[in-house]
Amino acid sequence: MSLARSPSTFVGRRHELEAARRALGESRLVTLTGPGGVGKTRVAVESAEHAGRAFADGVWFVPLADVDAGAGLDTVAAVVLRVLTKSDQASRGTWERLLELVADRRLLLVVDNCEHLLTVTAQLCSDLLREAPNLRILATSREALQVAGEQVLHVPPLSVPDVQRAYSPRDLETFDAVVLLRDRARQIDPGFAITPENAAAVGRLCIQLDGLPLAIELAATRLRSLTPAQMVERLADRFTLLSAGDRTAAPRQRSLRAVIDWSHDLCAPSTRLLWNRLAVFPGSFDVDAAEKVCGFGALDRAEVFDAIDRLVSQSILLTQRDVGVIRYRLLAAVREYALEKLTDSGEYPELRRRHRDFVLAEAAEVFHGRVTASHTSHADVITALHWSTSTQGEAKSGLELAVLLGWHWVAEGHLDEGRRWLEILLEEGATDAAERANAIWAVIWVALIQNDRDGAWRHLEELERLAETLAGPRPRNHLDHWTGLYHAFSDEPGRGVASLERAVRGHAQADDGAHECIALFQLAFALLCDDQLTRALEVAEQALEASTALHLWRSRDWARWIAGVTRWRLGDLDTAERDVRTLLITQRRSRDFLCAAASTALLGWIAASRGDEARAAELQALSDAVFEDIGTSLAFFGPRIVRFAGHRADDRTATDRAARIRDADELVDRALGPASTPTPTAGPLTSREEEVARLIAQGLSNKAVAERLVISRRTAEGHVERIIRKLGVTSRAGVASWVVGRDT
Ligand SMILES: Nc1ncnc2c1ncn2[C@@H]1O[C@H](COP(=O)(O)OP(=O)(O)O)[C@@H](O)[C@H]1O
Ligand SMILES: [Mg+2]
Incomplete structure (x- = not known):
């Protein structure tokens, strides 16, 4: 995450900003201390913003408020890694990957809210600073970290008048x-x-x-x-x-x-009750989540929105815009207060259960394509899993959740974390053979994407034993399915084809559309690797149609990717390129990093086939970097793909250069290349900004602009802000009259 600047005005603090600037020049660890609510985070964010230029590899904001007080060093290291890359863990271990990432970089980490994790963050900071000579850390905490070389800056309250004097x-x-x-x-x-x-x-x-x-x-x-x-x-x-x-x-x-x-006290009873209950969310939440988790008993679901609105108007809840929704969060000090009240009320355990059940229900909806976007965040998921493992009798539902989160682990860069949760919960939550058989496929999936073939094989062997003893078709379907993928990723994809064909039929008979679509695109992949290109294309089209009908967007995206690779293999470069570009654009919204990396790789193969070696190398470096960021490599697809692609062993410098991608939008911009990134024009605006400005002049809202240009709402807002700044106007209306005035 890059810096999250608050939209509200910033007051004073010239002295503190100057002191922080000087301290960061002298010391590699600067800690801003002071009581809750004094403004440590605001000062840190503003200082970091000012210091930005001095750090070639950027300023990164690491918020620890959402992390549980009992968290260990690994968990906190994983949070940092997640900020710097898109993943929590890499297959070779969090520490190694983290150290490698920071080793030679000129980075500033802003580690915010350390107070509940003092020992652990102190350890983390001192280890990181020892290994990375160019790293600097700006921490905020109620108390100093007590690390050698730390410079502590106390953030005082804002200046107040003298009580004795009268002022104009x-x-x-x-x-x-x-x-x-x-x-x-x-x-x-x-x-x-x-x-x-x-x-x-x-x-x-x-x-x-x-x-x-x-x-x-x-x-x-x-x-x-x-x-x-x-x-x-x-x-x-x-x-x-x-x-x-x-x-x-x-x-x-x-x-x-x-x-x-x-x-x-001033709140109406229902608002007060909601305030307390909202403390169950570890991070941000939306209105839907609040209604479902907190609307029960004395607080009717229908009253929740009204209560939220009141809390927002009192600044108890802060709002933040996400793609298409508004999310809310409690400031740390306010959440702490609510948590205290919630615990005193005796409602806390019930809320934790309702929260977990909500996360579970959401995961099921998403997996089966009944909703297009989840209302839960990664922090929700982890909190729900923690509660499930630490509460008597809940491991079974926890396992169910971890399995339904399959795509979350695979697509969103949480491979190691998912693997860990699945293995822990299989241990604790699957007491009988049928439960194990219904869950184990998810571990196999994650292991295969991690390119851990041995680990996948061990679990496949267990699944085979289970399938032999259990009645009913499901265990057998899973066995066919994931054995099939294992072989598709091997040098004998023909075996994968046979197995996946059986799986597709089996899932269809069991009326299990979500698994059927996954097996279907994987079958297309096996056919592709087996050089049965015409059939591969047919099956990919079939997978595309079926997954679109069922709203299974992630399966649909992979079906598109496989169709694209097949067309490229068939020599239809133009169609392949058009498809993969469309696919990349949809990744701005769906944020499947794995698929985005694979799409970037495919664009590179197409460039190579057109003889554009430079572009091919650039795209390979970019996709290698993203695969690495999420803890795997192109090699997980197996030797056939690596061979088709003429994939070269990685070019370190190119990878390093590529590895500074902050979000899906940036990856997509870079992969799509100069044609779609802004180019300078004669006027003050880039061509992209020019386009946005014209749409504003036509009266389109930011949302409509985003939709028209197929960019995220946030990106559109960013363009609009830049345009307003560049033109020196104060509003969107000013932009419109600038365009109109110039064009007439
Ligand atoms: N200098 C400032 N100007 C404007 N608002 C501020 C300033 N300092 C703090 N705030 C606001 O006060 C609230 C508490 O500040 P915060 O930085 O979160 O405190 P802390 O991190 O010390 O708990 C936030 O809503 C923040 O935006
Ligand atoms: Mg703070």
């Missing part, structure tokens, strides 16, 4: 706390101003809130219905209440606690 409104606005309060109040009430009448109360309020940004943001939302003077009075009552209860807490924590408590 203008003088008051020289204090950062006041500016923040004013800015946030204006978001709610654009007419809010500091006047001679309210100046004293505003100053007082900022003092009461200790200049703590989070407390100020929460309190500002109340200025809709209370004057600053009323707020001061009510807060004073709160402090008395609170300090009577707890004399030990530091004053600063007390003021934040008071504001959070106050917001909590």
Whole structure:
């Protein structure tokens, strides 16, 4: 993940930014410390943004807030690896891969929210810094990491006025706390101003809130219905209440606690209940997830959205836009508070179960093609699996979940993590033969994609033994299916063809469309490797049709890829190229890194057939790098593909150059090449921006622009922001009149 800049205004901190800049020049580990809500993360993100240019290999944001407090070094290393690549683990081990990645790079890692993982992050940082001479780390934590060479910068609260003095409104606005309060109040009430009448109360309020940004943001939302003077009075009552209860807490924590408590008390009971329950989500969530997991008992499902809306308006929930949906999250300090309430209420275990059941139901919907996109995040998945293994009697459902997540592991760069969960849960959750037989295929799949043929074979042997003893067709279908893939990836693909043909028939008879489509495209692949090209194309087309009808997008994409490779083998370069380009464009949305890497490789083979050696080498390097990032290599497809492709042993420098891909969009842009990336034109805008600007002038929304150009909503928004900046206008309307003015 690259830096996640907050869309809200940034106030003050000139001194802190300068100090951080200097410290990063002197020390390789700088830790920003301070209490929750003081603004450590904001300062870190802004500093990193400023430092960007100094780091040739980029600035990477590693958020640890979602990671469980009990996590070990491996888990945290996996999070870092995931940020730097697209995968959690590489087959050769997280550490090795991570060290190799950072070894010679000029990187800045921003490791955010270390406080609940102090020992582990300290270890991680000191090991990484020892191995990577050009690496620098900017950490945020309530306490210092205590690592040799660490430079600690304490982040103070924002400046507040002096309680003894009276200020004019203008003088008051020289204090950062006041500016923040004013800015946030204006978001709610654009007419809010500091006047001679309210100046004293505003100053007082900022003092009461200790200049703590989070407390100020929460309190500002109340200025809709209370004057600053009323707020001061009510807060004073709160402090008395609170300090009577707890004399030990530091004053600063007390003021934040008071504001959070106050917001909590002011909520309607249903909103308050939702706030507590939302703490069950480890990271961000959308409205659907919140409704299904938290809408029960005293909180009706139909009330959830309204309650979310209220929490957003009080800044308890932050929003972030994803492709096509809005997701929400609780700031760390607010989630901590909610978790406490949730635990006290005794509802926590029930919510964990509901969360796991939701993740399980979603995984089933996605696997069977009943929905196009999942409402869950990777953090949800991992939390649900953790709960299933650590709760008595839940391992069986946990195994079911891990199996249904097959595509998640394979396509989204979680090969090792998936393999680990599947093996743990097979151990704990599959108590009888039938359960094992229904689950074991998923491990075989992951192992084959990891290019671990021996591991796959061991599990296949067990599946064979199970299939012999069990009644019913399913174990036999799985055995035919995955033995078939094993052979398709070998030098005897003919055996794979026979086996996969049986599997396709078996799954069809069992009315198991999802498995049937997977077996079908894999059959096309086996035929391709066996040089039965005409049949391969027929079966690939059949797989394409069947998987489209069933909304099984990942199977559909692979069917397309195989059709493309077959056409290339048949010498139909133009059709092959057109198909694979379409496929790559769909990868912007579906984010199947494995398929995107394979598609990039295919584009390279086509370039080689056209005699364009330079482009071929570039594309090979790019796809090799992505395969490596997700923990495998092209070799998993087996010797036939490697031979057809004339795949050269990897060219290290080219791979290194390629290995800085941040997301699917970037991979797709680079694979598609100069034809689709922006080229400079005579005007201030690149040709792509020019295109976007014209669409805006035609009145299209960002969403419509994204759809028209087949790019993600985020990419479209990025273009629009850049255009606005370049043209020096302030809005989309400004862009439209620029286009119209120039063209007439
Ligand atoms: N200088 C600032 N300008 C504007 N908003 C700020 C500033 N510092 C912090 N905030 C806001 O205050 C809240 C808490 O800040 P955050 O950086 O998350 O605190 P911490 O990491 O110390 O817990 C966030 O919503 C953040 O955007
Ligand atoms: Mg933080």
